Amino acid sequence: MSLIQIIVLALVQGFTEFLPISSSAHLILVPVLSDWEDQGLAFDVAMHVGTLIAVVIYFRKELSAMLRDWLRSIALRQLVGESRLAWAVCWGTLPAALAGLLFNDFIDSELRSPLVIAATTIGFGLLLWLGDVRGSRHRDEHSINWKDVVIIGLSQALALIPGTSRSGITMTAALLLGLTREAAARFSFLLSVPIIIMAGGYNTLKLIESGEAVDWPGLGLGVGLSMLTAYTCIHFFLKLLERMGMLPFVIYRLLLGIVLLALFL
Numbered sequence: 303m304s305l306i307q308i309i310v311l312a313l314v315q316g317f318t319e320f321l322p323i324s325s326s327a328h329l330i331l332v333p334v335l336s337d338w339e340d341q342g343l344a345f346d347v348a349m350h351v352g353t354l355i356a357v358v359i360y361f362r363k364e365l366s367a368m369l370r371d372w373l374r375s376i377a378l379r380q381l382v383g384e385s386r387l388a389w390a391v392c393w394g395t396l397p398a399a400l401a402g403l404l405f406n407d408f409i410d411s412e413l414r415s416p417l418v419i420a421a422t423t424i425g426f427g428l429l430l431w432l433g434d435v436r437g438s439r440h441r442d443e444h445s446i447n448w449k450d451v452v453i454i455g456l457s458q459a460l461a462l463i464p465g466t467s468r469s470g471i472t473m474t475a476a477l478l479l480g481l482t483r484e485a486a487a488r489f490s491f492l493l494s495v496p497i498i499i500m501a502g503g504y505n506t507l508k509l510i511e512s513g514e515a516v517d518w519p520g521l522g523l524g525v526g527l528s529m530l531t532a533y534t535c536i537h538f539f540l541k542l543l544e545r546m547g548m549l550p551f552v553i554y555r556l557l558l559g560i561v562l563l564a565l566f567l
Contacts, residue, residue, distance in 0.1 A: 303345065303520055307338055312524040315349040316531025320357070320491060321539060322430055322470030322551045323558075327419045330464055331562075334416060343509045348521040350502040352528030357491055357498070360536050364492065387492070390446045394455035395496045398468075401459035402500070409462050420562035422465030427555030430470055433477035434548035441480045443489040450479050458493065468494065470551070483543045491536060 314332055318325035329349075333340055358365060368388035375385035446454075457475035461468035469490045476486035509516075 303339075303341060303517065305520075305523075307341070308345075308520050308524050309527060310336075311341055311345065312349065312352070312527035313531050315353065315524075316356070316528040317535050319349075319353040319528075319532055320469050320494070320536050322467050322473055322548065323554060324419075324423065324465050324467035324470065325353075327423060327465040327467075330414055330419065331416065342514060343505055343512065344514055344516045344521060345524060347502055347505045347509055348524045349528050350498050350505065352525040353532040354495070354498045354502065355525070356529045356532035357494055357536065360533055361488075361492060361495075365495065368492075387444060387446070387489075390451045390489075391492050391496065393448075394451045394458065394493050395500075397455040397459040398461065398497055399500055401462055402504070405462060406504075409464070414464055416562050416566040418463070419465035420559045420566070422463055423555045423562070424559035426460075426466050426471060426474070427552050427559065430474045430548050430555070431552040433474040434483070434552075437477035438480045439477065439482045442482060442485040443492075446481075446489065450476075453479060454489070454493070458497065468497070470555075473548075477548075483547065484540060487540060487543055 311329065311332060314328050315325055318328045329341070329346070332338070364384070367384045368391070371383035371385040372388035372392075374382045375389070381389075454472050454475045457471045458468060460466050461471050469487075472490040472493060473483075473486040476489055477483065481489065
C-alpha cells in the first residue's frame, strides 16, 4: 500500500466509524472509485484497533464504572449502579455476534457491491430521518429496558449489510424508542466496543491463518490516524448532535446513494 492510500483509508475509517453513514461502505467504495487494490485483511484489523482505542479512551470513565458494577452485579446477583447499562450492552451485542458467525461469508461474497450499498445507504438514510423526526426524544441511555435492548440489538445485526451503518441503525432504533439524540449516540458508541473487539478478533484469526504479509510501519500509521480522527469525530459529533440533528447525515446518504446509482446502475 502507498502512503497516500494508508492516510486516506485511515482518515475515512476514523471519520465514518461512528457517524451514521457506514464505514464499511466507504472502505469498500474508496478502492473501487480510486482503482486501488483492496487494502487487505491486515489493514482492516488495524483500522478496527484504532477506532476501538478511540472509543475506549473517550468513554474510559463510563466503561470503567460499567465493568466494575457488572462484576459486582454478578457477585451479588442483582443490579448495581451502572451494571444495568453494562448488561444492556452485553445482551445487545448477541444478535450481531450470532448473525456475523452465521452470515459473514455470504455477506462478504454476495453483498459487497456498489448497488447494494446504494440501496442500503438510501433506504436506511430515510429510516434515520424518520427516527429523528418521529422520535419523542425524552429518555436517556440509563432508562433502557429489555425490550429496547432486543430491538436495538436486532437492528445492530442488520449493520452487517454494507451501507447500513452500525451506528446509524442503532441510533435510528434508539430514537424511535424515545431516546434523545445524545443518549442514542452514546449508547450506540458503548455498544460498539464489544462488537469491534469481536470483529477485530475474528479478522485477526483469519489473518493468522492466511499468512498474509504485514506492513507493520504502515499499520502503525493507520492505527494512529484512525484513532485520532475517530476520537475527534466522537467528540464533535456528541457536542453538535442535539443542535444539528440527523438531517445533514440523511442528506449525505441520499446524495451518495444517488451518485452510486448513477455510476453503477
